[in-house]
Amino acid sequence: MRVGLVVYGDLDTRSGGYVYDRQLVDHLRELGDEVELFSLPERRYGRAFAQNVDRSFRRRLRAADLDVLLEDELCHPSLLWTNRRLDFDAPVVALVHHLRSAERHAPWKNGFYRRVERQYLRGVDGYVYNSETTRSTVAALAEPSPGVVAYPAGDRFGGALSPETVRERARTPTLRVVTLGNVTPRKGIHTLVEGLERTRGDWTLTVVGDDAADSAYTAFLRQRIKRLGVAGSVSFTGRLADDDVADVLARSHVLAMPSTYEGFGIAYLEGMAFGLPAVATTAGGAAELVTDRVNGLLVEPDDPSAVTDALAPLCRNRERLVRLSLAALDRYRSHPTWRETAETVQGFLRSLA
Structure with a gap:
C-alpha cells in the first residue's frame, strides 16, 4: 500500500503529535507499506489559507499514485480547498490529535476555528483518532465515521524500568x-x-x-x-x-x-x-x-x-x-505498543483503499 502523509515542517524536529506521526511512518514502513511525506511550510494560521492555491502541491499529490492520503489535521487551514480540487481516486483520511477549536481561545476565535475545522472535516473520507475524546470532539462538528481510534504508545525509549x-x-x-x-x-x-x-x-x-x-x-x-x-x-x-x-x-x-x-x-x-x-x-x-x-x-x-x-x-x-x-x-x-498502533491504522487504511 502506498500511503502519503501531509505534515507541516520536519517530522524529526518536533514533539507531541509529531511523535505520533513519526512513529506511525516508521512502523508502517516496517510493516511493508511505502510512505511518502509531503511537507508544507508552517505559517501563521491566517497565512496558511494561501497555500490552498498552490497548484504544484496538488500536482505532486496526484503524481504520487497513492492508495490513501493521510493528513495531519493540524494542517487543515492549508488543505481546506486543496482537498476539494485534488481530483484523484485515493481516499483522504484526517489524522486528528486534537482540534484547535477544543483549545482555550477567545470565544470569537473558537467560533471561527470551529467553522473552518467543520468544513475541513466534512471534506475528508475518514478519520484516525488518538483517543475516544478526540473522536467525540470531531463528532460535534462532523460525522465521525468511518474512523478508528488508534492510541499513541509510550515505548519509543525502549522497555519499562523494573x-x-x-x-x-x-x-x-x-x-x-x-x-x-x-x-x-x-x-x-x-x-x-x-x-x-x-x-x-x-x-x-x-x-x-x-x-x-x-x-x-x-x-x-x-x-x-x-x-x-x-x-x-x-x-x-x-x-x-x-x-x-x-x-x-x-x-x-x-x-x-x-x-x-x-x-x-x-x-x-x-x-x-x-x-x-x-x-x-x-x-x-x-x-x-x-x-x-x-x-x-x-x-x-x-x-x-x-x-x-x-x-x-x-x-x-x-x-x-x-x-x-x-x-x-x-x-x-497494558497499553498498545507503537507497532500495534500502526497495525490498527494500517488495517483501517486498507479497508478504505
Whole structure:
C-alpha cells in the first residue's frame, strides 16, 4: 500500500503529535507499506489559507499514485480547498490529535476555528483518532465515521524500568518533577511552578522541551520563576535527543503537565514507562489513561492549589509515591505498543483503499 502523509515542517524536529506521526511512518514502513511525506511550510494560521492555491502541491499529490492520503489535521487551514480540487481516486483520511477549536481561545476565535475545522472535516473520507475524546470532539462538528481510534504508545525509549529500580529511586530525599513537551502556554508550566512553590518539602523541576517554540511565553515563565524565588529549583534543558530524555525520565519521580487541554497526552504514557505517575489535566483525553489516585493525579487546568495538593503528599509520603509509580508501570505495560498502533491504522487504511 502506498500511503502519503501531509505534515507541516520536519517530522524529526518536533514533539507531541509529531511523535505520533513519526512513529506511525516508521512502523508502517516496517510493516511493508511505502510512505511518502509531503511537507508544507508552517505559517501563521491566517497565512496558511494561501497555500490552498498552490497548484504544484496538488500536482505532486496526484503524481504520487497513492492508495490513501493521510493528513495531519493540524494542517487543515492549508488543505481546506486543496482537498476539494485534488481530483484523484485515493481516499483522504484526517489524522486528528486534537482540534484547535477544543483549545482555550477567545470565544470569537473558537467560533471561527470551529467553522473552518467543520468544513475541513466534512471534506475528508475518514478519520484516525488518538483517543475516544478526540473522536467525540470531531463528532460535534462532523460525522465521525468511518474512523478508528488508534492510541499513541509510550515505548519509543525502549522497555519499562523494573519495579526494584522504581522502589530504590523513591528513596531519594528530593522529589524530582519533570515536564515534557514544547514550552507553550497550553502546557500549563506556569501553573505547575506556582503549585510547586507552595509545596512544603524539597523538590526540583526539570522542563524538557523546546523553549524557543514560544519565546514570549518562555520569557514570561522565567520572570515568574525568578519572582517566586524558585530559580534554583527549576532547570530548562531545551530540546534533547531521545537518549537524553530517557535519562532525565529515569532519574525523575513524577511527570507533571497540567495543560489547559490534551487530546490524549503521549508524554504521560512515556513517563509511565519509567514508573512516573502523571499529574495530568482533566481537560481532554488524559483521563482515558490516568486513573486519579491510582496511577496518577488529575487536576483542573489553571489551578496551582490543585497541583500543590497533588504533589505535596508525594514529598512526604514515599510509600504513596511507590504505590502510584508501580501502578503507572502496570498501566504502561497494558497499553498498545507503537507497532500495534500502526497495525490498527494500517488495517483501517486498507479497508478504505
